[in-house]
Amino acid sequence: MKQTxxxxxxxxxxxxxxxSLGPLLPQQTxxxxxxxxMVPKQKRLVPSPTVVDLGPLATTRAELAEPAKEGQxxxxxxxxxxxxxxxDSLTGSALNWRVTSAGGHIxxxxxxxxxxxSVRAGLAVKNLPSSAVVRxxxxxxxTPVEVHASVIxxxxxxNLTADDQSVNARxxxxxxxxxxxxxxxxxxxxxxxxxxxxxxxxVLSHLYRSPTDTDSKSEVKLGNSxxxxxxxxxxxxxxxxxxxxxRSTAKMIFVDDGDSYxxxxxxxxxxxxxxxxxxxxxxxxxxxxxxxxxxxxxxxxRATACKGLTLDPTTTTLYGxxxxxxxSANTDTAFLRLLDAAPAGATFAGWSTDAxxxxxxxxxxxxxxxxxxxxxxxxxxxxxxxxxTSSGSNxxxxxxxxxxKATFLGIIWNSGITEGGSSGSSLFSGDQVIGQxxxxxSSCLSPTKPDHYGLLSVAYNAKLKDWLSPSATIIPSTGTAxxxxxxxxxxxxxTADPAEQAYVDTGAVGKxxxxxxxxxxxxxxxxxxxxxxxxxxxxxxxxxxxxSHFYTADTSECDFLVGFYNPAEPSWKFESYDFNITDVVGGxxxxxxxxxxxxxNRGYERGVASNHRFTRxxxxxxxxxxxxxxxxDVKMCAPQ
Numbered sequence: 001m002k003q004t005x006x007x008x009x010x011x012x013x014x015x016x017x018x019x020s021l022g023p024l025l026p027q028q029t030x031x032x033x034x035x036x037x038m039v040p041k042q043k044r045l046v047p048s049p050t051v052v053d054l055g056p057l058a059t060t061r062a063e064l065a066e067p068a069k070e071g072q073x074x075x076x077x078x079x080x081x082x083x084x085x086x087x088d089s090l091t092g093s094a095l096n097w098r099v100t101s102a103g104g105h106i107x108x109x110x111x112x113x114x115x116x117x118s119v120r121a122g123l124a125v126k127n128l129p130s131s132a133v134v135r136x137x138x139x140x141x142x143t144p145v146e147v148h149a150s151v152i153x154x155x156x157x158x159n160l161t162a163d164d165q166s167v168n169a170r171x172x173x174x175x176x177x178x179x180x181x182x183x184x185x186x187x188x189x190x191x192x193x194x195x196x197x198x199x200x201x202x203v204l205s206h207l208y209r210s211p212t213d214t215d216s217k218s219e220v221k222l223g224n225s226x227x228x229x230x231x232x233x234x235x236x237x238x239x240x241x242x243x244x245x246x247r248s249t250a251k252m253i254f255v256d257d258g259d260s261y262x263x264x265x266x267x268x269x270x271x272x273x274x275x276x277x278x279x280x281x282x283x284x285x286x287x288x289x290x291x292x293x294x295x296x297x298x299x300x301x302r303a304t305a306c307k308g309l310t311l312d313p314t315t316t317t318l319y320g321x322x323x324x325x326x327x328s329a330n331t332d333t334a335f336l337r338l339l340d341a342a343p344a345g346a347t348f349a350g351w352s353t354d355a356x357x358x359x360x361x362x363x364x365x366x367x368x369x370x371x372x373x374x375x376x377x378x379x380x381x382x383x384x385x386x387x388x389t390s391s392g393s394n395x396x397x398x399x400x401x402x403x404x405k406a407t408f409l410g411i412i413w414n415s416g417i418t419e420g421g422s423s424g425s426s427l428f429s430g431d432q433v434i435g436q437x438x439x440x441x442s443s444c445l446s447p448t449k450p451d452h453y454g455l456l457s458v459a460y461n462a463k464l465k466d467w468l469s470p471s472a473t474i475i476p477s478t479g480t481a482x483x484x485x486x487x488x489x490x491x492x493x494x495t496a497d498p499a500e501q502a503y504v505d506t507g508a509v510g511k512x513x514x515x516x517x518x519x520x521x522x523x524x525x526x527x528x529x530x531x532x533x534x535x536x537x538x539x540x541x542x543x544x545x546x547x548s549h550f551y552t553a554d555t556s557e558c559d560f561l562v563g564f565y566n567p568a569e570p571s572w573k574f575e576s577y578d579f580n581i582t583d584v585v586g587g588x589x590x591x592x593x594x595x596x597x598x599x600x601n602r603g604y605e606r607g608v609a610s611n612h613r614f615t616r617x618x619x620x621x622x623x624x625x626x627x628x629x630x631x632x633d634v635k636m637c638a639p640q
Contacts, residue, residue: 001014003068009160012015013078013136014345016258018352018353018354018355018466019353019354019460019468019469020351020352020353020354020357020432021243021269021270021271021350021351021352021354021432021468021469022269022349022350022351022431022432023248023269023347023348023349023431023432024269024273024275024347024348024350025244025347025565026247026284026344026345026346026347027275027344031193035560036067037496039101041291042437045098045100045106046142046185047096047098047106047108047185047239048096048108049096049109049110049139049183049185049366050095050096050110050544051108051109051112051202051274052082052085052109052110052111052112052475053112053114054080054082054111054112054113054114054204054379055111055114055554056114056115056268056285057080057114057115057116057206059078063188063487066599068478068638070102071422072260072284072439073263073282073284073420073423074261074263074371074372074419074420074423075259075260075261075262076207076208076209076253076260076262076263076372077118077120077205077206077207077208077209077255077260077458078205078206078208078258078259078260078261079204079205079206079257079258079259080204080205080206080258080291080502081111081202081203081204081258081321082111082201082202082355083098085109085200085201085202086200086202087200087202087267088124088126088198088199088200089289090200091109091199091200091201091477092197092198094109094315095107095108095186095194097194100187100190100487100488100591101217102189102190102487102488103190103487104187104188104190104191104192104487104488104490104491105187105188105192106185106186106187106188106193106468107114107185108183108184109179109183109187109201109203109304110139110182110183110184110408111181111183111184111204111205111320112178112180112181113181113204114180115180115208115296116179116206116207116208117178117179117180117209117210118176118177118178118179118210119175119176119177119179119180119182119204119205119206119350120173120174120177120182120200120204120205120209120255120260120272120294121136121174121177121182121184121204122171122172122174122190122201122202122203122204122205122255122258122582123152123172123173123174123184123199123200123201123484124170124199124200124202124203124248125152125156125170125171125195125198125363125519126170126171126199126200127164127197127198127199128149128152128153128196128197128198128199129149129150129188129192129196129556129569129627129628130153130199130623131188131189131192131283131410131487132149132186132187132188132189132192132197133145133146133147133149133187133487133513134147134148134149134152134184134185134186134187135147135183135184135186135187136174136175136177136182136184136185137177137182137183137185138170138177138179138181138182138183139181139183140179140181140425142183144185144558145174145175145177145319146363146513146517147172148485148513148514148515148516150318150321150483150485150515150516150517150610150617150620151515151516152172153619153623154479154516154617154619154620155172155293155321155357155621156169156172156369157294157539157617157619158289158323159289159290159293160547161289162288162289162290162324164288164289164290165190166211166290168257168290169201171202171290171521171566172292172293172296173205173255173423173457174402174470175296175317175319176207176210176253176260176296177255178210180214182204183397184201186199187487188459188466189487189488189490191405192409192490196627197260198439203258203590204258204259205255205258205259206261209372211253211262211263211298211317211372212298212301212311212317215384224371225370225373225375225376225419225421226417226443226444227254227368227370227439227444228417228444228447229308229370229373229376229416229417229419229444230244230372230376230377230485231302231303231307231308231309231374231375231376231377232246232303232367232375232377233303233304233305233306233307234306234307234377235377237482240309243344244347244349244431245347245349245365245367245426245428245486246406247299247300247345247346247347247368248266248268248346248347248349248367248426249264249265249266249267249278249349249367249368249375249394249425250264250265250266250267250279250297250298250301250346251264251297251298251301251370251375251421252264252265252281252285252295252296252297252298252616253295253296253298253370253371254285254286254287254291254294254295255291255386255545255584256288256291259592261285262288262371262420262421263281263282263285263421263423263424263425264281264367264368264369264373264421264422264423264424264425264437265279265280265281265285265297265334265336265424265425265426265436266279266280266281266349266367266425266426266433266436267280267342267347267348267349267417268280268281268348268349268351268433268468269348269349269350269351269468269469270348270389270468270469270470271468271469272468272470272474273340274346274477274538275341275342276338276343276347276467277337277338277340277341278325278336278467278468279297279335279337280321280333280334280335280336280424280426280433280436280455281334281423281424282330282331282332282333282334282337282423282436282438282457283327283328283331283332283333283454284329284423284438284439285336285423285424286327286334286336286342287324287329287334288323288324288325289323289324291324292321292322292323292324292336293320293321293322294319294321295322295336295338296319297317297318297319297338297340298315298317298537299316299318299343299345299480300312300314300315300316301315301369301374301375302315302374303374303375304368304523307383310372311598313337313505314345315350316343316344316345318338318340318343318477319340320338320339320340320603321338321339322334322336322337322338322339323337323531324581325337325338325467326459326462326463326464327461328388328462328463329389329463330407330433330454330458330459330462331407331408331454331455331456331457331458331459332388332408332436332438332454333436333454333464334424334461335459335464335467336465338485339516340478341479348466349426349428349431349433350431350432350433351431351432351433351434351468352429352432352434352456352457352622353428353460353461354458356456357429357430357432357434358382358409358429358435358455359381359382360383360384360438361379361381361382362381362382362436362602363379363381363429364379364380364381364411364427364428364429365377365378365379365380365427365428366378366380366411366416366418366422366425366426366427366428366437367425367426367428368418368421368422368425368437369392369421369422369425369426369546370417370418370419370420370421370422371419371420372421373419373421376416376422377415377416378413378415378416378417379412379413379414379415379416380411380412380413380415381411382398382409382410382411382413382451383410383411383412383450384409384410384450385401385402385408385409385410386398386399386400386406386407386408386409386410387399387407388404388407388408388438389500390450396438396439396452398410398483398551403589405456406455407452407455407457407458407526408435408438408452408455409427409434409435409452409453410440410450410451410452411427411440411450411452411453412448412449412450413448413451415443415449417442417444417447418439418440418442418451418581419443421521422437423437423438423439423632424436424437424597425437425473427453431538433456434453434455434456434457435453435454435455435456436453436456436495437451437452437453438451438452438453438454438480439451439452440452445503446476462605464541465594470478474592474639474640475522475523475582475592475593475639475640476522477520477521477639478521478522478579478580479496479498479520479522479579480496480518480519480520480521481494481495481496481518481519481520481521481579481614481615481638482495482496482501482512482514482517482518483514483515483516483517483518483614483615484504484510484512484513484560485512485513485541486510486511486513486514487513488509488510488511488613489510489547489609490611491547491548491603491609491611491620492551492611492613492614493512493548494549494551494614495569496521496578496579497578497579500595502505509545512592513541517615517617517620519594519596519614519616519636519638520639520640521579521580521638521639522580522581522638522639523580523581523582523583523637523638523639524580524583524584525553525581525582525583526553526577526579526580527533527551527552527553527577527578527579527580527581527636528551528552528553528557528558528561528574528577528578529549529550529559529574529575529576529578530549530551530572530573530574530575531548531549531550531566531572531573531575531578532544532546532547532548532571532572532609532610533545533566533567533568533569533570533571533572533573533575534544534573535567535568539576544567544568544569544570544571544607545570546570546572546603546605546609546610546611547609548609548610548611548612549575549612549622550572550610551578551612551614552635553583553584553635553636558574561574562574562630568594569608570598581596581636581637581638582636582639583617583635583636583637584634584635584636587633587634588634589634589637590637592639592640593635593637593638593639593640594616594632594637594638594639594640595612595618595634595636595637596614596615596616596630596634596635596636596637596638597615597616597618597621597631597632597633597634597635598612598613598614598633598634599613599614599615599621599624599625599629599630599631599632600612600630600632601613601629601630604628612632613629615634616638
């Protein structure tokens, strides 16, 4: 036993009850990210890439400048197929591998799409080792955006689970990289065979409008929305509550079959007030999980001064994608959960399903990003009710209706309008969201033509109440356990301490990057945290080790390892109680919790340092077991 433990260790009817919730203001500290992609801080080997130049885009500038039609998202990028890398065999031949200082392998491919203002690379995955690291950067600036294989594998699994069996479901889209070139780098740790990698780079998205660029080559840049649009900065001083609405709203870009699109969306508060990043937008923007997986959001994208062209320095981008929870053409609703935590400073908008919040003549306000410009504010009133349907030709037809049958609101503006890129943005009555934008006829030439917003109350009664007003008893979360990976060590590490997370993120303790794997802490059981014996072995001068952390919520296992510690031999030394969790009961997790699985790298029998990994993802755990890790079943239960 001694040796074993050491090594393995919206309204449906007028009688429907109305619900509402106020906004949730920012926390003072940065929240943990669930899938945030980290940028390393240390010098590293940058491999010489194979270069693939796609040549000039055939589409004319006039075609690129065409505005979005009503009920369609604003296109900002075009699909470009890459014949030279269209399958795994061609891509594999293009990867010129080099050996890293840690004994692993690294290779890169550079893609050039002339005249692009930003590019996104599509990585098609047949097999990606669970410990691989993928990096995206430019040759001019090799500081990368790093993505652990876990993020990519989970995105593809979500796509496939959502019944998308198309080739697009197996494509992971890089974050948008500024300029006309993107380098895709893949690193495999020591012990991982190059033959285990089976990927290709068959496509990229050529963005002719950059999400953040003010370059004069851009068809639309800062300040180029309609002249009658009103900057957030022009109104912020006169309405302190406007900042709360502003900070809940984000600009969105996403990919659909290789083309890139632009919309707007809003964080919504929920009755648990637990900062779960629920995000409201439009069904005509995102209606598939595959598109949701490609979502990037831009926060606080607003001018610093009225009619100014300088961006707010706190502008933040999240690249982690989202889980599509619900979508419906009936109200043109898309409801998602971002896979990144909301950025520091973000607010969660309040909402209401009460019909009095959208009575005829009710004053309303829209917060949005027309044509991708800095944030704009529109003021208007509720003018009409309607039911809208989409015909086979994608034409949206709205007919006059009345409550409770109405599914859309007609809004007439007295200040500002909406444009392409505004789609999905929220309509506020007071401080509460009552709907999201489908589209309409408003323009600077015809500002009084109505725009149509899908009623939140209808979508709420259909399904959104399950997330916004959950009835199940929950176990309060006391924090988030965040996982890291070090490709030089081929080791995983986790911590629920925000201060330690912030320190690890600086790169001061080595080449650790977030894997996108997290779970909530919370429960009555303390988790014991151990680290290998740090005292030097007199025979070698090297610490006894193992050079790794180990965690357990099992009291008997914790007590055994505490008693087993021997400063004169390899053993586990107790460090602390790292966080609390809920115990496994009869091999299963209680209601309101989710299982956390433990895997072991078989380090003892392989003659390397032992390392364990904890994950909620059973599919990922199964893949790791196939790769040689020992699957040790459910060891903890985390709050949902």
